[in-house]
Amino acid sequence: MPVDKNFKDSIYELMAQLPSDKVTTYGDLAAWAGYPRAARIVGGICHYGPTELPWHRVVNRLGDVARGFPGGPEVQIQLLAGDGIECQDWKVSDFEARRWRFVL
């Protein structure tokens, strides 16, 4: 039974494997989950899903922090800095270099 899990469930699994010193994007998570076009719901999952997962390590395709994040982008940047990830101008420094990848 391949992927009997729902889209949301798959996202959680991916997030659980996301290293603390790396970041990822909504579109990538969606694509790895099996829905490359469902990046929107990924952000929705962040909003409705539990905050136990490191959602702050997830940014948009441009490496920019989320726009609707509670409190503002400063909060997300602060959280990223707490994990050892530096940011600049509301964007992750060396975002592509820190971008998490499944297949290398």
Next chain:
DNA sequence: CGAGTGACCGCAA
């Protein structure tokens, strides 16, 4: 149960 919303992405003009 139906309709609307949402922390996005990709393409077209």
Next chain:
DNA sequence: ATTGCGGCCACTC
């Protein structure tokens, strides 16, 4: 380069 539009799935009203 910027703006506009559609599409995807899950959650709320």
